[in-house]
Amino acid sequence: MECFLLSQDGDHDPIPLPDGKAVVLGRGPETCIKDSKCSRRQVELLADCAHQAVRITQLGVNPTSVEELELKKGDSTTMKEGETLFLVNGLYPHTVRFTGSKPTRPPSASQTKTDVSGSLARSRDTKPKRTVKDFFCAQRPEDSKRSPSSREAHAEPSSKKPKGESPMEQGSGSDSEEEASRKLKQLQETAAQAHQTNNTAAPLAGSSEIHRGDACPRDSWEEHGKLLVFNKKGVQASSKVAGFDIDGTIITTKSGKVFPVGPDDWRILYPEIPKKLKQLLSEGYKIVFLTNQLGISRGRLKPEVFKAKAEAIIDQLAVPVQVLVATGMGIYRKPALGMWHHLCDKANGGIQVDVQESVYVGDAAGRPANWAPDRKKKDFSCSDRLFALNVGLKFATPEEYFLGWKKAEFHLPTFDPRKVDPAAPLYDPPTAQLVSRSQEVVVAVGLPAAGKSTFTKEHMVPSGYVTANRDTVGSWQKCVSMCEQFLKSGKSVFIDNTNPDVESRRRYIDVAKKAGVPVRCFLFTATIEMAKHNNTFREMTYTGQGHQPVNDMVFNSYKSKYVAPSLNEGFSEIVKIHFVPSFKDPKLEAMYRLFLEG
Numbered sequence: 001m002e003c004f005l006l007s008q009d010g011d012h013d014p015i016p017l018p019d020g021k022a023v024v025l026g027r028g029p030e031t032c033i034k035d036s037k038c039s040r041r042q043v044e045l046l047a048d049c050a051h052q053a054v055r056i057t058q059l060g061v062n063p064t065s066v067e068e069l070e071l072k073k074g075d076s077t078t079m080k081e082g083e084t085l086f087l088v089n090g091l092y093p094h095t096v097r098f099t100g101s102k103p104t105r106p107p108s109a110s111q112t113k114t115d116v117s118g119s120l121a122r123s124r125d126t127k128p129k130r131t132v133k134d135f136f137c138a139q140r141p142e143d144s145k146r147s148p149s150s151r152e153a154h155a156e157p158s159s160k161k162p163k164g165e166s167p168m169e170q171g172s173g174s175d176s177e178e179e180a181s182r183k184l185k186q187l188q189e190t191a192a193q194a195h196q197t198n199n200t201a202a203p204l205a206g207s208s209e210i211h212r213g214d215a216c217p218r219d220s221w222e223e224h225g226k227l228l229v230f231n232k233k234g235v236q237a238s239s240k241v242a243g244f245d246i247d248g249t250i251i252t253t254k255s256g257k258v259f260p261v262g263p264d265d266w267r268i269l270y271p272e273i274p275k276k277l278k279q280l281l282s283e284g285y286k287i288v289f290l291t292n293q294l295g296i297s298r299g300r301l302k303p304e305v306f307k308a309k310a311e312a313i314i315d316q317l318a319v320p321v322q323v324l325v326a327t328g329m330g331i332y333r334k335p336a337l338g339m340w341h342h343l344c345d346k347a348n349g350g351i352q353v354d355v356q357e358s359v360y361v362g363d364a365a366g367r368p369a370n371w372a373p374d375r376k377k378k379d380f381s382c383s384d385r386l387f388a389l390n391v392g393l394k395f396a397t398p399e400e401y402f403l404g405w406k407k408a409e410f411h412l413p414t415f416d417p418r419k420v421d422p423a424a425p426l427y428d429p430p431t432a433q434l435v436s437r438s439q440e441v442v443v444a445v446g447l448p449a450a451g452k453s454t455f456t457k458e459h460m461v462p463s464g465y466v467t468a469n470r471d472t473v474g475s476w477q478k479c480v481s482m483c484e485q486f487l488k489s490g491k492s493v494f495i496d497n498t499n500p501d502v503e504s505r506r507r508y509i510d511v512a513k514k515a516g517v518p519v520r521c522f523l524f525t526a527t528i529e530m531a532k533h534n535n536t537f538r539e540m541t542y543t544g545q546g547h548q549p550v551n552d553m554v555f556n557s558y559k560s561k562y563v564a565p566s567l568n569e570g571f572s573e574i575v576k577i578h579f580v581p582s583f584k585d586p587k588l589e590a591m592y593r594l595f596l597e598g
């Protein structure tokens, strides 16, 4: 069995599409297309002879379409025999043929009674009117105000929505110049959504009425930066969502290994699963898989391999499923809420999700070792349970949900961002003075992201202290000479480094002694769990200026070097500085108070 691409207008000879091999086509001699709107690399076609389907991925800028579905750059869909692929702008109709021998070239338009204008007229007639987003459209501002009971209003596709109006709808663009402003906008959206989730989300109070949208017309993949979204043909928007993690929840490895040894190393975890999903469907739920796949951005997992696997899983389950995939770190990665917000605001046809009626199931549930008689291993993380907790969703493990096992024991992380006390004392001993009237050096000691820079900006700089920071100047040597210069100019200096050991602190004690000024130590008491949370928060709110993310190695290195500061080192006083949250923006506070680390 071979696959060929045929021009419906007979413009060129059938083009072979070898099984499993990507073929890129566009303007050029092979297709005889000269139209400059068609890129030379307009579409990628990947034939799957076993399933008699071809995956179409748009590479060019102008839209490719399959039947009535218009793609955009980076989007994919599959087409089958009998369906029409328009290479660009609703023009150049093609079809695919699976056959044992090379098909003949159809008569060209100019050779038939259907002349060129007729052919174009046909193309224009069938020019796609709807995009996948029209079925799972971004919620417009007025949508959020609309009553969810107006079913017709929600079912109406919003084909008038201008493309790319939201930064979430652009491609990854991670290297583009617009990255900073895109991230800033995205952050504002996410922070606003977090705020809404924590404060005002009104989950259709008391109403168990189900609201449904149109069924998605065909399979399609979309990319939104570090988020991939798959809509299986037949998926219907609904106010009731049954969300599932994939690995360890819907599937497990065939090999029995923790990580799959290849793309086919999977099987459905429990035989009860397909039946349960069908039942949910019949009860009006939309079934959504929400999965973290960090391997994609780390380069360990090709997106195409993952996409094929997800589609194969859904085919085997034989239920229409929407899939959201967080491909990297950041706001989309569970337990953060980016995926959930995308689902609610941009991928549910404008229908408000009823959190109370929805559920989330996952195996990253914080269960300790031996949580059941034959389950020795502890859960690798708690990110699924925390994700549900952040949203306010009912949560169950796969065993509880599919097999009806009793609730297992679990542990939440030791750091709970909801409990950080804004009224706690900022420093200890209470008799200490934060700022001194006479010139001095203050050496900070504390984990990365313990809050040192924020503290000094708020409490020291306004009183005339200047800051020396090794990360900013490049080396400790430069930081030491900066400190010397500042002291010469009569300023008090705050050394804003982690300074975990005696050696790193001694450098500044020596400088202070040489200058004849006293030196104090401010010990920042944030625990490693809190500091990691702050770091993730900082990373998620990073807008292109300020701090770069800190990885686990840096935290571990601090821990291994740490020696508690002592007065014997030459300090006149050691003051403990506690992390006391203070936010000017309630939206940022709402985000801070979510679990951000699995």
Ligand SMILES: Nc1ncnc2c1ncn2[C@@H]1O[C@H](COP(=O)(O)OP(=O)(O)OP(=O)(O)O)[C@@H](O)[C@H]1O
Pocket (backbone or CB within 6 Å): 446, 447, 448, 449, 450, 451, 452, 453, 454, 455, 497, 498, 534, 535, 537, 538, 539, 541, 547, 550, 579, 580, 581, 582, 583
């Ligand atoms: N008092 C506070 N209230 C709210 N958020 C805070 C507070 N202090 C720090 N943060 C937040 O925590 C994160 C880390 O803080 P900051 O950058 O000040 O830490 P740091 O100890 O200076 O880190 P590093 O050593 O890595 O430079 C930032 O996102 C900051 O906004």
